[in-house]
Amino acid sequence: MTSSKGDVASNRPLRLGVAGLGTVGAGLAILLRDNADIITARAGRPIEITAVAARDRNRDRGIDLSALTWHTNAVDLANDPGVDVVVELIGGAEGTARALVESALTAGKAVVTANKALLAIHGDALARLSARHNAPLLFEAAVAGGIPAIKTVREGLAADRLLSIGGILNGTCNYILTAMRETGRDFADVLAEAQELGYAEADPSTDVDGIDAAHKLTILASLAFGHPVEFDSVHVEGIRSIGAHDLSFARALGYRIKLLGLARRSERGVEARVAPCLVPETAPIAQVDGVFNAVIAEGTFVGRLMVEGRGAGAGPTATAVAADLIDVARGNTVPVWGTDIRTLKSVRSRPASEWRGAFYLRLTVADRAGVIADITAILRDCGVSLSSMIQHPSARQGDDVPLVLVTHPTKESAMQAALERIAALDVVSTAPVLIRIEAF
Amino acid sequence: MTSSKGDVASNRPLRLGVAGLGTVGAGLAILLRDNADIITARAGRPIEITAVAARDRNRDRGIDLSALTWHTNAVDLANDPGVDVVVELIGGAEGTARALVESALTAGKAVVTANKALLAIHGDALARLSARHNAPLLFEAAVAGGIPAIKTVREGLAADRLLSIGGILNGTCNYILTAMRETGRDFADVLAEAQELGYAEADPSTDVDGIDAAHKLTILASLAFGHPVEFDSVHVEGIRSIGAHDLSFARALGYRIKLLGLARRSERGVEARVAPCLVPETAPIAQVDGVFNAVIAEGTFVGRLMVEGRGAGAGPTATAVAADLIDVARGNTVPVWGTDIRTLKSVRSRPASEWRGAFYLRLTVADRAGVIADITAILRDCGVSLSSMIQHPSARQGDDVPLVLVTHPTKESAMQAALERIAALDVVSTAPVLIRIEAF
Numbered sequence: 001m002t003s004s005k006g007d008v009a010s011n012r013p014l015r016l017g018v019a020g021l022g023t024v025g026a027g028l029a030i031l032l033r034d035n036a037d038i039i040t041a042r043a044g045r046p047i048e049i050t051a052v053a054a055r056d057r058n059r060d061r062g063i064d065l066s067a068l069t070w071h072t073n074a075v076d077l078a079n080d081p082g083v084d085v086v087v088e089l090i091g092g093a094e095g096t097a098r099a100l101v102e103s104a105l106t107a108g109k110a111v112v113t114a115n116k117a118l119l120a121i122h123g124d125a126l127a128r129l130s131a132r133h134n135a136p137l138l139f140e141a142a143v144a145g146g147i148p149a150i151k152t153v154r155e156g157l158a159a160d161r162l163l164s165i166g167g168i169l170n171g172t173c174n175y176i177l178t179a180m181r182e183t184g185r186d187f188a189d190v191l192a193e194a195q196e197l198g199y200a201e202a203d204p205s206t207d208v209d210g211i212d213a214a215h216k217l218t219i220l221a222s223l224a225f226g227h228p229v230e231f232d233s234v235h236v237e238g239i240r241s242i243g244a245h246d247l248s249f250a251r252a253l254g255y256r257i258k259l260l261g262l263a264r265r266s267e268r269g270v271e272a273r274v275a276p277c278l279v280p281e282t283a284p285i286a287q288v289d290g291v292f293n294a295v296i297a298e299g300t301f302v303g304r305l306m307v308e309g310r311g312a313g314a315g316p317t318a319t320a321v322a323a324d325l326i327d328v329a330r331g332n333t334v335p336v337w338g339t340d341i342r343t344l345k346s347v348r349s350r351p352a353s354e355w356r357g358a359f360y361l362r363l364t365v366a367d368r369a370g371v372i373a374d375i376t377a378i379l380r381d382c383g384v385s386l387s388s389m390i391q392h393p394s395a396r397q398g399d400d401v402p403l404v405l406v407t408h409p410t411k412e413s414a415m416q417a418a419l420e421r422i423a424a425l426d427v428v429s430t431a432p433v434l435i436r437i438e439a440f
Numbered sequence: 441m442t443s444s445k446g447d448v449a450s451n452r453p454l455r456l457g458v459a460g461l462g463t464v465g466a467g468l469a470i471l472l473r474d475n476a477d478i479i480t481a482r483a484g485r486p487i488e489i490t491a492v493a494a495r496d497r498n499r500d501r502g503i504d505l506s507a508l509t510w511h512t513n514a515v516d517l518a519n520d521p522g523v524d525v526v527v528e529l530i531g532g533a534e535g536t537a538r539a540l541v542e543s544a545l546t547a548g549k550a551v552v553t554a555n556k557a558l559l560a561i562h563g564d565a566l567a568r569l570s571a572r573h574n575a576p577l578l579f580e581a582a583v584a585g586g587i588p589a590i591k592t593v594r595e596g597l598a599a600d601r602l603l604s605i606g607g608i609l610n611g612t613c614n615y616i617l618t619a620m621r622e623t624g625r626d627f628a629d630v631l632a633e634a635q636e637l638g639y640a641e642a643d644p645s646t647d648v649d650g651i652d653a654a655h656k657l658t659i660l661a662s663l664a665f666g667h668p669v670e671f672d673s674v675h676v677e678g679i680r681s682i683g684a685h686d687l688s689f690a691r692a693l694g695y696r697i698k699l700l701g702l703a704r705r706s707e708r709g710v711e712a713r714v715a716p717c718l719v720p721e722t723a724p725i726a727q728v729d730g731v732f733n734a735v736i737a738e739g740t741f742v743g744r745l746m747v748e749g750r751g752a753g754a755g756p757t758a759t760a761v762a763a764d765l766i767d768v769a770r771g772n773t774v775p776v777w778g779t780d781i782r783t784l785k786s787v788r789s790r791p792a793s794e795w796r797g798a799f800y801l802r803l804t805v806a807d808r809a810g811v812i813a814d815i816t817a818i819l820r821d822c823g824v825s826l827s828s829m830i831q832h833p834s835a836r837q838g839d840d841v842p843l844v845l846v847t848h849p850t851k852e853s854a855m856q857a858a859l860e861r862i863a864a865l866d867v868v869s870t871a872p873v874l875i876r877i878e879a880f
Contacts (some may be wrong), residue, residue, distance in 0.1 A: 031741055035601055041666060041779040042598045140596075146742040148596025155595075155772075156580075156588025158482045159762030161475055226481060284748065287724055301471055301755035302586040308724065309745035319742040322599030332595075332772035339481040 013046040014329045017083035019074040019100055020090040021054035024114055024141070026061035027314030028087065028321050033063060039322060043329035047322070050082045078103035085110045085328055087321060093117035101126065105135045110333070112324040114141035114317060120215035124228040127336035136333035138324035143216045144169060144293040146316025147309040148323065153223045153297060154338040160299035165224035166262035169216040169274075171291035171311040172200045172207035173239050173259040177276075178289040181247045181256065187240060199291060209238035210259065210274040217261035221272050222337050224297065225265050225347060233349035234263075235273035241433050242276055246362055249404045250278050252390060253360070256286040260438060269348035271355055276435050278360050283440040296440075353413035358387065358437040361405045361419070366427040367396065372403070375422055382418035384410045400429050406437070453486040454769045457523035459514035459540055460530040461494035464554055464581070466501035467754030468527065468761050473503060479762060483769035487762070490522045518543035525550045525768055527761060533557035541566065545575040550773070552764040554581035554757060560655035564668040567776035576773035578764035583656045584609060584733040586756025587749040588763065593663045593737060594778040600739035605664035606702035609656040609714075611731035611751040612640045612647035613679050613699040617716075618729040621687045621696065627680060639731060649678035650699065650714040657701030661712050662777050664737065665705050665787060673789035674703075675713035681873050682716055686802055689844045690718050692830060693800070696726040700878060709788035711795055716875050718800050723880040736880075793853035798827065798877040801845045801859070806867040807836065812843070815862055822858035824850045840869050846877070 018025055029049055032039060040046045052065060053074035071077055074096050077086050086104035088111060090097040097115055104111045106129065113119070119126070119139050130137040140150045144167075153165065168174050172194060179190045191208065194200035206212050214234045221229040239259050250257050255278035263272035279286045284306055288294040293311025298304045310316040327333055335341060365371050372389070379386055385408040391401060407415065415434070423432050458465055469489055472479060480486045492505060493514035511517055514536050517526050526544035528551060530537040537555055544551045546569065553559070559566070559579050570577040580590045584607075593605065608614050612634060619630045631648065634640035646652050654674045661669040679699050690697050695718035703712035719726045724746055728734040733751025738744045750756040767773055775781060805811050812829070819826055825848040831841055847855065855874070863872050 027741075031599060035599060035741070038601055038666065039599050041783060044780065147745060148592055151591060151596050152588055152747075155767065156591050156763055157759065158766045159471060159475060159479050160759045161478055226478065282727075284724070284727055287722075287727055299759065301467075301475070302759040303750045303753075303756055305587060305747065305749035307592075307745065307747045310743045313743075315741035316743055319597065319600045319739065323596055326598045327595065330772075330774060332770075332774065334482075334770060334772065340484065343481060 011045045013048045014043065014325065015048055015050040015082055015084045016087050016325070017051040017053070017077035017080055017085070018049050018087045018089065019053045019077055020088065021052060021061055021065070022089065023314045024317045024321070025054070025089045026063060027318035028089070029061070029063045029065060031315070031318040031322055039326060043326040045329055047325050047329060051077055051080050053077055075100045075103050078107050078109060083109065085112060085325065088113040088115055091115055091117070093121040098122060101137070102129060105129045105133050105137060108133045108135045110136045110138070110328045112138045112321055112328065114321060115139070116142040116212065116215040116219060120218040120231045123219065123222060123336065127341040130336050131341050136328060137336050138327065138333065139219070140324045141317045141320035143219055144295055145309070145311040145313060146319050147293055147295060147307050147311065148320065149220065149295040149307060150223065152295070152307060153220060154334065157297055157299055157302060157305070158338065160302045162224040162265070162297055162299045164262065164264040164298045165220045166217060166260055167295040168258055168285065168288050168293050169213040169261045169311070170207055170259060171293055172204065173213070174289065174293070175199045175291045176208070177239060177242070177257055177259065180242070180244060181251070184244055184248065186244045187242060208240055210236040213259060213261040213274045217263055217272060217274055220295070221263035221270060224263070225270060226337065226339055227270070227344060227347035228337060229263065229270060229272060229347070230349065233272060235275070235352050237275040239276050241431070243433065245402050246433060246435065249362060249390065250360070253278070253388070253406065254281055255279060255437070256281050257435065258285065262438070268354065269350040271350040273352070278435055278437040279440055285440060355412040356409055357412065358409045359407045359415050360435040360437055361407070362433040363403045363405070363422065363428050364400045364430045365403045366399055366429070367401045368427070371427045374425060374427065375405070378421045379407070379418050382414045382421070384414050384418050451485045453488045454483065454765065455488055455490040455522055455524045456527050456765070457491040457517035457520055457525070458489050458527045458529065459493045459517055460528065461492060461501055461505070462529065463754045464757045464761070465494065465529045466503060467758035468529070469501070469503045469505060471755070471758040471762055479766065483766040485769055487765050487769060491517055491520050493517055515540045515543050518547050518549060523549065525552060525765065528553040528555055531555055531557070533561040538562065542569060545569045545573050545577060548573045548575045550576045550578070550768045552578045552761055552768065554761060555579070556582040556652065556655035556659060560658035560671045563659065563662060563776065567781040570776050571781050576768060577776050578767060578773065579659070580764045581757045581760035583659055584735055585749070585751040585753060586759050587733055587735060587747050587751065588760065589660065589735040589747060590663065592735070592747060593660060594774060597737055597739055597742060597745070598778065600742045602664040602705070602737055602739045604702065604704040604738045605660045606657060606700055607735040608698055608725065608728050608733050609653040609701045609751070610647055610699055611733055612644065613653070614729065614733070615639045615731045616648070617679060617682070617697055617699065620682070620684060621691070624684055624688065626684045627682060648680055650676040653699060653701040653714045657703055657712060657714055660735070661703035661710060664703070665710060666777065666779055667710070667784055667787035668777060669703065669710060669712060669787070670789065673712060675715070675792050677715040679716050681871070683873065685842050686873060686875065689802065689830065690800070693718070693828070693846065694721055695719060695877070696721050697875065698725065702878070708794065709790040711790040713792070718875055718877040719880055725880060795852040796849055797852065798849045799847045799855050800875040800877055801847070802873040803843045803845070803862065803868050804840045804870045805843050806839055806869070807841045808867070811867045814865060814867065815845070818861045819847070819858050822854050824854050824858050
């Protein structure tokens with residue numbers, strides 16, 4: 001293990017091997033150069049990149065890295081004697097990234113990574129490897145970019161029993177939903193624009209289908225509840241089904257639509273899901289717009305806390321990586337999940353059928369007598385109580401009109417049963433859109 | 441020094457001596473009892489109160505502390521061999537609190553405190569004492585209650601060069617201003633209600649005159665800029681002069697009024713002030729209402745970050761104290777101001793006369809021809825450019841009417857010169873109200 005109080009006292013530079021020189025890797029190199037005075041003072045010693053691994057040695061990254069040791073195979077950084085800490089910025093839950101992190105930890109080297117997929121899927125095994133080899137593994141940059149979400153939950157709120165954790169964890173989706181609300185345009189249109197602006201990938205599915213947010217939620221929930229949460233137990237819905245209509249209906253009802261990752265713990269287990277939600281427009285999280293992220297935690301003693309900031313980008317993400325490096329340099333590290341992995345027990349996930357909440361349901365129905373009676377009868381038969389209903393005849397499409405129903409809190413299983421029967425009605429055309437309502 | 445990596449490994453309980461058993465002290469005892477499982481797991485060892493010092497042994501504090509060692513003189517906790525860490529919850533910059541903290545640090549014991557006045561006024565000397573005796577001094581609870589503001593700035597943003605720090609740092613003032621806006625009532629009326637509800641002290645001056653916020657701002661600015669900031673260099677204004685009129689005029693102009701502590705660093709020095717400000721009603725900080733606090737930091741790489749949560753109360757504040765105790769138990773402490781005090785240089789404070797910004801000016805003027813011409817001529821002569829002007833004739837009081845002027849950004853010295861001449865006009869009755877506008 002390279003980080004110990006003894007090393008800190010030595011003032012010897014902390015030598016980094018950086019794997020991956022994309023936006024964040026290059027941003028880190030620039031940050032370490034531009035803020036070297038501050039970082040040295042706060043770390044108690046200089047932090048320097050000595051070796052790198054990246055595909056293209058000749059790309060212009062805005063900083064001259066030619067004097068460093070270049071490795072063709074990133075995994076070789078783990079055994080480079082000139083490297084104290086491995087910084088993994090390759091990404092992906094498998095392949096080189098995983099091999100490098102495992103090799104570095106096994107070699108007793110501290111690892112700092114921004115890799116949310118790796119931590120979400122293999123975090124438990126990596127925590128054991130980290131503990132066995134006394135090699136710290138830090139990942140502040142994996143969740144919410146420049147927001148110190150990991151440190152806030154793992155250390156700032158360490159003394160409290162958290163009841164819930166989550167928030168707006170994907171800037172691409174938040175940008176798209178914000179633009180849809182502000183312009184009245186539809187999902188596909190705004191996505192195309194986001195891709196042009198570089199806010200969405202050419203293949204946007206990891207973002208818009210909620211996977212990225214689910215990775216981050218898995219990490220936050222594992223930290224918050226002190227139990228490893230299984231990535232596969234997280235219920236995931238994306239934002240592709242949200243239409244321009246939904247944004248305007250939500251507004252009429254006093255809500256905004258946000259893709260939220262939310263995990264709650266009760267005596268009956270942990271409920272974790274990523275899904276678009278209606279949130280009251282007066283709630284602080286409703287005001288977090290564009291590419292910004294927000295993390296909300298609620299504890300029994302501390303109450304509710306919200307942090308918002310830039311969830312992505314070279315600068316913010318690099319500051320998170322460098323904050324971890326300063327902790328390593330100081331020797332101030334903690335176990336991966338905040339407590340000794342050997343004492344952790346896994347926790348029961350509550351299946352979706354057990355959840356409770358209020359729902360927004362948008363249907364496209366034939367504009368004829370008796371339709372509403374049929375639908376409300378099904379809801380009644382399934383034990384779902386209606387809170388309000390709105391229609392905009394002006395939004396007619398051919399013979400069809402949109403109909404929006406808002407329910408009182410009900411069991412998810414009851415709502416799904418009603419939805420299945422409603423969707424099967426002849427008078428209901430196109431797939432219904434069901435969105436949960438979060439009170440906050 | 442009681443905290444070291446070696447001690448952590450030992451699993452020996454960390455033994456606390458708690459001075460002061462008011463709301464926060466009793467809250468801490470309850471938190472340590474109720475969350476003992478979590479706290480032990482995260483600290484790697486139990487954290488237990490073994491000794492206390494408080495005036496009244498027999499008061500009902502909601503928890504039985506009779507089995508502990510009781511000290512009549514709190515300072516004796518520093519030398520109690522059964523105490524590893526002193527928790528100072530007495531308060532006040534001088535007297536017993538200061539003597540206890542100095543004695544404990546000198547004895548090489550870690551100190552955890554919620555004492556903002558002590559840190560703001562004697563932080564520099566205490567940082568030297570802490571360094572000299574290798575005794576950590578932690579004070580998360582001193583700023584913004586349950587919000588981990590100190591950790592966010594000192595560790596989460598450690599790699600970035602911060603340009604500004606501050607926010608809503610006093611819950612009493614925020615409660616009063618929120619209630620004034622929502623009810624249209626005047627300051628004195630709402631203050632009386634806040635006193636009845638326990639949100640304001642019988643002597644409210646430390647809160648409503650901005651002193652408490654200035655203590656917190658001094659601490660945040662010292663951490664953010666890596667330089668000790670002199671408490672006396674902070675410009676302080678409270679909220680007593682804000683009237684119900686100002687809240688309604690602000691609303692008409694698209695603003696809300698918040699008591700903000702704000703410190704900014706530029707090449708010309710640090711500008712630090714506590715004062716009521718107009719903030720755009722769409723800014724996230726404008727939405728932070730009631731007793732909630734918010735801390736905003738802005739860095740060159742990280743951009744803007746905001747944390748909001750409960751800034752006071754037994755539960756939130758106790759979680760902050762206990763988070764510090766977990767850090768001590770883990771041996772994960774840092775120097776008081778985040779860097780070695782011996783390397784810190786003091787920083788120039790920019791005098792108020794050098795500041796720039798836009799202003800809101802409310803005058804009470806005689807309702808007669810030529811008044812506005814006289815006032816605008818003075819502004820022009822002083823080089824202050826006007827952005828807008830509003831009057832509500834319906835708010836007439838006798839022959840007088842309120843007149844509100846909003847300026848473009850200008851030098852504070854120019855505005856003050858104009859204000860002095862305007863206030864001296866015969867047609868201006870009652871003292872003008874000048875409020876700075878913060879764009880965010």
